[in-house]
Amino acid sequence: MNTLLTQNDTQRRDRMLTLGAAVIGLGLLFAFDSMFDRFTMQIFKLCAINVILALSLNLINGFTGLFSLGHAGFMAVGAYTCAILSMSPEQKEANFVLQPIMPVLLNVQMPFLPSLLIGGLLAGFIGWVLGVVTLRLRDDYLAIATLGFSEIIRVVLTNAQTITNGSLGLKGLPRFTTMWWAWGSAIVITLFLVLLIKSTYGRAFKSIRDNEIAAEAMGIDVLNMKVLSFTISSALAGIAGGLLAHYLTTIDPKQFIFLKTFDILLIVVLGGIGSITGSIVSAIVVTVLMEALRFLDGPLNLGFMVTNGIPGLRMVFFSALLMIVVIFRQQGLMGTAEFSWNSLARIGLLPKRGQKSGKGVE
Amino acid sequence: MSSLLQTIDVNKKFGGLSAVTSLNMDVGAGDIIGLIGPNGAGKTTSFNLITGVYTPTSGKVIFNGQDITGMKPHAITHLGVARTFQNIRLFKEMSVLENVLVAQHMRMGANIFEATLRLPSYLKKEKHVHERAYALLEEVDLVEHAHAKATSLSYGKQRRLEIARALATEPKLLFLDEPAAGMNPQESVELMDFILKIRDQFNLTIVLIEHHMQLVMGVCKRMYVLDYGVTIAHGTPEEIQKDPKVIEAYLGVE
Structure with missing residues (x-):
């Protein structure tokens, strides 16, 4: 009886804390929206997009245990679909200078939300087709197949001149991705994934990651589950691609080379393969560091020598960081652990029994 | 006796190696059946053939009146076949x-x-x-x-x-692959009681692979002895203990 009471107390405490944190979070978003200058705002929005990308890659790589490297391809599908659907006919005519756009696509113009969703659905559909074909493969073979696929997408985008404007890319996209769009999508997708992972489907995904043969013997339709996870992951990557397109306002096929996938993989590995919390924290930290360390690319005065600017030097920092993590802390920041109010209580940041409200917690 | 599981002339070849030859098992509902044999005799392979991990090279597996040969493991589990693994x-x-x-x-x-x-x-x-x-x-x-x-x-x-x-x-038929491996004698005795208990409680039919003879002889109604993939004997524990072929396979002959 006594333990039941404490459990209820803890539940009430957690609910208050979550509510408090949500209010504070919303307040912070409002504050940032009015406080930040345009440049800081851009970084802040990019954080949200990278959160979505990291989470979607983590679903397939971390929770389902499939080493997929096709993310850039799905982003490209989402980005192009969303861009083409939402641009006005005039903008399209201005863009397609070498060859005119297909007449069917010329006059299509939709608001941002449906374009974004259709981009996600199309990416999801392509993910489904690819999944049905390649998810019979395992480990490295799957990685190679998905990597190859991602490059195929890029080559198709480069050559489908009348649909994508080829290597000229699309310019002057409407700047739809506001802070609210970016973070709104990130929050909705995070909630969706948390609910999915904690449901029986999430358990099925994790069982495949932990032991495929046992999962199959316990009645899990492994191939179907893998395809499901892969499809969801691709669809979310497509949505992130759409947000990215209208954040950058310019897209071309070269942005979606396979190196883009490795940027996201870096975030996932640093945050912890199989942790939603880890991916979110890591996405924000890495995105901010990418900008904060920009001074490394410029001229550096090291006291004993002066360099005159080595472009790409900041990436060396991330390479080194990745190596250190892989050697000393393979599980990344969080491993497979997740944030919970209880874990805060355990390390003594919160009273163990629930008297305190959500105030004072960030 | 109504049989729940039947394997009819099941063979499995890995390249040139015959892992299982002419496996003919007949398991009645409610039975506890033992599958014994020296290491590498094809016991686990037999389990894998029945539960769909491997597809038999030839032969048929009939569960509950339905041909399940070549079905996927999860589909077979869905029909009511569950298993544990030798290596956990x-x-x-x-x-x-x-x-x-x-x-x-x-x-x-x-x-x-x-x-x-x-x-x-x-x-x-x-x-x-x-x-x-x-x-x-x-x-x-x-x-x-x-x-x-x-x-x-x-x-x-x-x-x-x-x-x-x-x-x-929610299985009807449960395969236990060396459930007593690594257990001390006391735990093995408890396991024996436990197997009998779950059989009655969950209306199970159980097939088990085990090297622990006391356990097998204690709980099994009938047993099959495999050696080099061939069924060299089957019958009640008493019959098996006396069978010269079994003694030869386990102890060797002069």
Whole structure:
């Protein structure tokens, strides 16, 4: 009886804390929206997009245990679909200078939300087709197949001149991705994934990651589950691609080379393969560091020598960081652990029994 | 006697190696059947052939009147065949409770929308599988470890968890692959009682591979002896103990 009471107390405490944190979070978003200058705002929005990308890659790589490297391809599908659907006919005519756009696509113009969703659905559909074909493969073979696929997408985008404007890319996209769009999508997708992972489907995904043969013997339709996870992951990557397109306002096929996938993989590995919390924290930290360390690319005065600017030097920092993590802390920041109010209580940041409200917690 | 499982002339060849030759098993409902033989005799391969991990090179597997030859493992599990593994295959990163919950995924029949949106219909199912999972953990005496990581359990407890997980799939026929491996004599005796208990409680038919002769002879009604993939004997424990071929396979002859 006594333990039941404490459990209820803890539940009430957690609910208050979550509510408090949500209010504070919303307040912070409002504050940032009015406080930040345009440049800081851009970084802040990019954080949200990278959160979505990291989470979607983590679903397939971390929770389902499939080493997929096709993310850039799905982003490209989402980005192009969303861009083409939402641009006005005039903008399209201005863009397609070498060859005119297909007449069917010329006059299509939709608001941002449906374009974004259709981009996600199309990416999801392509993910489904690819999944049905390649998810019979395992480990490295799957990685190679998905990597190859991602490059195929890029080559198709480069050559489908009348649909994508080829290597000229699309310019002057409407700047739809506001802070609210970016973070709104990130929050909705995070909630969706948390609910999915904690449901029986999430358990099925994790069982495949932990032991495929046992999962199959316990009645899990492994191939179907893998395809499901892969499809969801691709669809979310497509949505992130759409947000990215209208954040950058310019897209071309070269942005979606396979190196883009490795940027996201870096975030996932640093945050912890199989942790939603880890991916979110890591996405924000890495995105901010990418900008904060920009001074490394410029001229550096090291006291004993002066360099005159080595472009790409900041990436060396991330390479080194990745190596250190892989050697000393393979599980990344969080491993497979997740944030919970209880874990805060355990390390003594919160009273163990629930008297305190959500105030004072960030 | 109505037979629940029949294998008719099942063969499995790996390249030039005949792992299993002419396996003809007949398992009646409610039986506890033993499968013994020296190492490498094809016992686990036989399990894998019946549960769909391998497809027989030739022959048929009939379960409950239905031909299940070549069906996928999960589909066979769906029909009511569960198993444990010789080398424990728990879901390592998941809790003890989650291990049992996963095994009920198939029977939950929850679609992804109701599951993700936490619709009342799903919450009801979720509550039900939790209750069942706790009941099963109670059965194998692991409730206190429900939230521990599966791999943090001791070896014997991991074996019990594997059985609980297999039971969670609601099987009619349960395959136990060396359930007593690594157990001390006391634990083995307890396991014997436990096997008899779950047989009656869950209306099971059990086929088990075991090297622990006391256990096999104690619980099994009939047994099959394999050697180099060939069934060299079958019958009651008494018959098997006297069979010269079995003695030869186990002890060798001068």
